[in-house]
Amino acid sequence: MSLRDQKEFLSQIHPFELLDERQMDKCIKHMDIAYYPKDEILITPERIPEHFFIIIKGIVHEYNENEEILVDFHQQDSFDANSLIYGKTKNNFKVYEDLICYEIEKIAFLELIEENEGFKNFFLNNLVNKLQTLKEKKYTSELSSFMIARVADTVLHPPCIVEEGTKLIDAIEKSMEFHTSTIIVKKQNGEFGIITDSLLKVKVLLQGRDLNIHVEDIAIFPLLAVNQDDYLFDAFSLLIKKNIKRVGVVDNDCQMVGILEQIDVLSHFANHTYVVDSKIKNAKTIEELKEASSEFINTIKTLNAKGVKVNHISNLIGQLNTKVYKKLYKFIVPKELQKDACFIVMGSEGRNEQIMKTDQDNALVVKDGVDVEQYRPYMQQMTESLIDFGYPPCPGNIMVSNPFWCKTVSEYKSETKKWIENPDMQNYMDLAIFFDAFAVAGDKELLINLKDDLFNKLHDKDVFMAYFAKATLTFDTPSTVANFMTKSHNIDIKKTGVFPVVQGIRSLALRERIRETRTTNRIRILEQKKILESQMANELLEAFDVLNTLRLKAHLQKAQDNVKINNEVDTHKLGKIERDLLKDSFKIVNDFKKFITYTFKIDKIS
Incomplete structure (x- = not known):
């Protein structure tokens, strides 16, 4: 292999592309x-x-002291920096x-680590940082203002702030100096409120109120x-969720530094998400x-x-889905019945984690004393419409x-009492889903009541919780690249990776009444509750992001090919970085499964 070929080969392997010419x-x-x-x-x-290894061809397995395979290294993989460094x-x-x-000589490898900060950081970082670095390298060409922009990066309007006790006419005069229609009211306790043009019309002009009233008399708190x-x-998602046109912007000391307007965010992103939101809001018919x-x-x-x-993406699409369900509920269910049900x-819809329209999981809770039968035809129409x-x-x-x-x-x-007292696989699944x-429409207190009741029933039910958590182990998660780079080359990423994280975390959340x-x-x-150590929490978040990103990519490809959407990922179509990300994510999932087994003492039950 020529010198030029060697350079080209190395430049394709992260983090060697970070090395300068010398x-x-x-x-x-x-x-x-x-x-x-x-x-x-x-x-x-x-x-x-005495050397750092980079594979040109072949496979190397790394075993722990129990002779279990931890990692298998393939073409373009490298190892073992830790041995050389420590x-x-x-x-x-x-x-x-x-x-x-x-084989790179140990002395030269260690010198390169000291000479190049990026090179050094990759090999000295923990698994979370390595995952983040690999993702950044994978998606650098795709990064845009959507991905990396902070609130401070866009247009912020200077806040026109007045203290409580200020006369409204004086506040309006000050707002004209600021060339703004938005007045921020600050209470003595530091809480902020807001007065807008529309608020002035509704609460002052239409009611014929005097302009000498105090600003706090009409301001909306909190801002x-x-x-x-x-x-x-994230700010954009908040605007969409709350149906508002502006939010305040504070610094780390909670001081108001500006006003972020919806129109400026839209200009920054220049996408049609808000158009979709507006269409939902303005829809007059089913x-x-x-x-x-x-248009989702x-x-x-x-x-x-x-x-x-x-x-x-899932957060934003979840907000839009919620608005569709709420509006459809109002279209279909008679007004007099809406308030007596939820x-x-x-x-996945309840967790706000369903991005593509894969399937429905929904229900109706009706207030006690109200005839359920009168809702059934409308619920049939809800299902058919969806x-x-x-x-x-x-x-x-x-x-x-x-x-x-x-x-x-x-x-x-x-029903929940039966699920807990007569557990079987169907009951475990129903409880997990429930x-x-x-709550997306109607009286949300009905669902709150049910969850309170569920938490109370599960008090001191350690054996039940162990069986509930055991579902985390239902599907095998590949431990090595060889396990998922199989001849069939299709792997169900939901069963092998996403579900174990969801179910394990769900089990912990249920036990902790979250x-x-x-x-x-x-x-x-x-x-925050110290149930998960920070390192494990961060690793799970990174792995969950990787798994769902690969899953979404596969979903979009199937949608483009006009084939039925499922959770299978073709591992032979993964690039090296995606393969590395998947390999490290599966390692995190397997470690989490061990944690769940230990935490719930699953090995003590049959």
């Missing part, structure tokens, strides 16, 4: 090609290497398929605010609502193409048109 020359000068036959032992705790290892490295590799260091996309929801797929494609994180979404909108029917018939999922509060309480329920439904938010709450 450092790359130094690397190649101290690099040789070596061959090792199958079963050759390369590294052991007693035999620390001078020790607990594991064994053995050739599985005849190996041809580059919703974001931090200037928050992602702009047909118009259907048309608005049909284009929104998803646009956001994904711009490099938006899958967590942000329409809920469950499962199917017409493109939300496929649930294969397990977990839909509001099914009488089992349309009943009173007391009937649901009887626990993720999120009401939050989103998996990522549950992880952060569990970290």
Whole structure:
């Protein structure tokens, strides 16, 4: 292989592309090609290497002290920086398929680490940072203002702030000096409120009130605010969720530094998400609502193409879905019946983690003393309309048109009691789906009541919780690249990776009486409660993002090919970085499974 070929080969392997010309020359000068036959032992705790290995061809397995395979290294993989940096290892490295590799001398490798900060950081970072680095390299060409822009990066309008006790006429005069129609009112306790033009019309002009009234008499408290260091996309999601046109912007000391206007955010992103939101809001018929929801797929494609994180996409699409359900509920259910029931979404929809329209999981909770039968024809229409909108029917018939999922509060309480006292696989599944329920329309207190009742029933039910958590282990998660780079080359990424994280975190959340439904938010709450160590929480968040990103990519490809969407990923179509990301994510999932097994003492039950 020529010098030019060697440079080209190395430049394709992260983090060697970070080396400058002189450092790359130094690397190649101290690099040789070596061959090792199958079963050759390369590294052991007693035999620390003098070289850093980069595989040209072949496979190497890394084993722990129990002779379990931890990692398998393939073409363009490298190892073992830790042995060289720290001078020790607990594991064994053995050739599985005849190996041809580059060997970089230890002294030269360590010198490069000291000379190049980016090179050094990659090898000294923990697994979370490595995952982040690999993702950044994978998606650098796709990054846009969507992905990286902070609130402070866009237009912020100077805040016109007046103290409580200020006369309204004086506040209006000050707002004219600021060339703004927005007045921020600050109370003595530091709380902020807001007065807008529309508020002046409704609360002053139409009511004929005197302009000498105090500003706090008409201001709306509190003013919703974001931090200037928050992602702009998160601020955009808040505007969409709350149906508002502006938010306050504060610094880390909670001081008001500006006003973020919806129009400026839209100009920054220049996408049609807000157009879709407006179509939902302005829909006057079910047909118009259907048309608005049909544009979700284009929104998803646009956001994904711009490099938006899958967590942000699911959050935004979840907000839009909620608005569709709420509006459809109002269209279909007579007004006099709406207040006596609560329409809920469950499962991935309840967790706000369903991006593509895969299937429905919904139900209706009816207030005790109200006749459920009068709701049934409307719930049938809800299901049929959602199917017409493109939300496929649930294969397990977990839909509001099914009488089992349309009943009173007391009937649901009887059902949850049966799930807990007579557990079987179906009951575990029903409980898991129900626990993720999120209220989207009607009286939300009905669902809150049911969840309170569920938490109380599970008090001191350690054995039940162990069986509930055991579902985390239902599907095998590949431990090595060889396990998922199979001949069939299709792997169900939901079963192998996403589900174990969701179910394990759901089990912990149920035990800890956590009401939050989103998996990522549950992880952060569990970290705050010291149930998860920060390192594990961060690793799970990174792995969950990788798994869902690959899943969404596969979904979009199937949608483009006009084939039925499922959770299979073709591993032979993964690039090296994606393969590395998947490999490291599966390692995190397997470690989490061990944690769940230990935490719930699953090995003590049959």
